[in-house]
Amino acid sequence: MSLPRGMKDFETDELSKIEYVRKTFLEICKTFSFNLMDPSPLELVSVIEAKSGPTIRDEIYFFKDKGDRDIALRFDFTVGLTRYLASQKSLKLPAKIAAFGGVWRYDEPQKGRYRFFHQWDLEIYGKPSLESDAEIIEFTSKFFSKLNLSGVIIDISHRKLVESVVAKVFQSTDSGLIADILRAIDKIQKKKKEEILKEYEQKGYPTDKLEKILEFSKIKGTPEQVEKQFDVSGLDAWNEIKLLFSSLKNRQVENVRINFGIVRGLDYYSGVVFEAFDTTSDYGALVGGGRYDSLPKAFGRDDLGATGVAGGVERIILSLEKQGMKKIDSSPTVSVLFVNEEMITPAVNIASQLRQLGIATDIDLVGRPFKKQIENASASKFSVIVAPKEYSTKQIVVKDMSDGKETVQTIDSLLSNAKSIFNL
Missing domain, CATH: 3.30.930.10 (Bira Bifunctional Protein; Domain 2)
Incomplete structure (x- = not known):
């Protein structure tokens, strides 16, 4: 056709x-x-x-x-x-x-x-x-x-x-x-x-x-x-x-x-x-x-x-x-990653709340392994990692994808200071 x-x-x-x-x-x-x-x-x-x-x-x-x-x-x-x-x-x-x-x-x-x-x-x-x-x-x-x-x-x-x-x-x-x-x-x-x-x-x-x-x-x-x-x-x-x-x-x-x-x-x-x-x-x-x-x-x-x-x-x-117009970057600002299946529900919830704040956010939809999620998030500026240990204390890991630096944030802090954390 x-x-x-x-x-x-x-x-x-x-x-x-x-x-x-x-x-x-x-x-x-x-x-x-x-x-x-x-x-x-x-x-x-x-x-x-x-x-x-x-x-x-x-x-x-x-x-x-x-x-x-x-x-x-x-x-x-x-x-x-x-x-x-x-x-x-x-x-x-x-x-x-x-x-x-x-x-x-x-x-x-x-x-x-x-x-x-x-x-x-x-x-x-x-x-x-x-x-x-x-x-x-x-x-x-x-x-x-x-x-x-x-x-x-x-x-x-x-x-x-x-x-x-x-x-x-x-x-x-x-x-x-x-x-x-x-x-x-x-x-x-x-x-x-x-x-x-x-x-x-x-x-x-x-x-x-x-x-x-x-x-x-x-x-x-x-x-x-x-x-x-x-x-x-x-x-x-x-x-x-x-x-x-x-x-x-x-x-x-x-x-x-x-x-x-x-x-x-x-x-x-x-x-x-x-x-x-x-x-x-x-x-x-x-x-x-x-x-x-x-x-x-x-x-x-x-x-x-x-x-x-x-x-x-x-x-x-x-x-x-x-004249050298660069490719316009349409990558998401943030990728929300989950370490295992138990973390999918809280990860989706965090992604939805970031989107409500107007932040371009992506999340895996088909349950890929964590390693594959990391690979797919390489174009994002930041990743938010939802893992059992941190989530048990209402915390997540924020990873800067440009230099690999990681910081631990409370979920409340992330959602109340997201634009500052993501340099927006």
């Missing part, structure tokens, strides 16, 4: 790392005053299509339910959160929402991205503002700092600016043409320039104009550096980028740069867009986000702007592991 292609079982070590990322995420959410939500894992296919159009069916898991409705598994958090926020007419704005959990995508499985994976997500809904965009980017920067992940750069661009450059080069405002060329820019990170040129030549696009756009997409740097490389005069969105960078500087966010090669593949983005990369690896974007004011409109809210970001947890863990 095997799993469906693209699925996997998550073992203890990987789940411990996912939990580490989750706890860090929730800690930063609290710092930034984001409220946690868990949108439904099931959506109507029509709701998901409101974001990405009918072609999204090729990338999602969907099925007919018993009511003959087209149902899809959660593709991301943005759709569910936007659907929910759009329905809350009396919600106080701006609304800052966070989510963390699993999503399903019918993509080709790859390193760090199975067809089911974990994602963290932030959204800010309300009146559009560059400060909201800056807040999302600052969170992203601080989150990676808190994870101690070094070498992360956040590449920022602006969809309207790139669209205006494409329109000028191709001398066309046709939305289909512009969207097609944006997809070519999006592919430059994954494909060779020659492959893209050949593909678009077959579609009838002039090679010289496409080459100009691909060269434009290579421009990176600070606002001052970009102004020396490219004529930005007459581009309205350029002022927005400069104001955004000014806000980020004020927020002490330093690991950012302009990168006109960032456009994000989804058509609903309408303003600032960005992706974060680990420059020490080649895993691709760790997070992606931007402004998408058009999506709330698809749910009937013309008055609601939106900006957000989402990150792939497993891919972030790959970067952490490459």
Whole structure:
């Protein structure tokens, strides 16, 4: 028996790392005053299509339910959160929402991205503002700092600016043409320039104009550096980028740069867009986000702007592991051992009382010999040994498993001073 292609079982070590990322995420959410939500894992296919159009069916898991409705598994958090926020007419704005959990995508499985994976997500809904965009980017920067992940750069661009450059080069405002060329820019990170040129030549696009756009997409740097490389005069969105960078500087966010090669593949983005990369690896974007004011409109809210970001947890863990992330110790603090069968009942009682105190405690469940219990307790920090001689005077032996040192404690003393005895 095997799993469906693209699925996997998550073992203890990987789940411990996912939990580490989750706890860090929730800690930063609290710092930034984001409220946690868990949108439904099931959506109507029509709701998901409101974001990405009918072609999204090729990338999602969907099925007919018993009511003959087209149902899809959660593709991301943005759709569910936007659907929910759009329905809350009396919600106080701006609304800052966070989510963390699993999503399903019918993509080709790859390193760090199975067809089911974990994602963290932030959204800010309300009146559009560059400060909201800056807040999302600052969170992203601080989150990676808190994870101690070094070498992360956040590449920022602006969809309207790139669209205006494409329109000028191709001398066309046709939305289909512009969207097609944006997809070519999006592919430059994954494909060779020659492959893209050949593909678009077959579609009838002039090679010289496409080459100009691909060269434009290579421009990176600070606002001052970009102004020396490219004529930005007459581009309205350029002022927005400069104001955004000014806000980020004020927020002490330093690991950012302009990168006109960032456009994000989804058509609903309408303003600032960005992706974060680990420059020490080649895993691709760790997070992606931007402004998408058009999506709330698809749910009937013309008055609601939106900006957000989402990150792939497993891919972030790959970067952490490459930079030396240690295995997260999930061993129990204490193992309670019994010398013989007569000591099983008092040993179980002591283990239960330690657990009530919130101390991670393990005990043998199948009556193994004492020698085998000692072997199995080697990963614990301490062992509590319940033996007939000591127990006859209501005492036990506490053994430090790191150096083998043993002390005798009364049971009452153990239970009243357990955290001190176990250095917690």
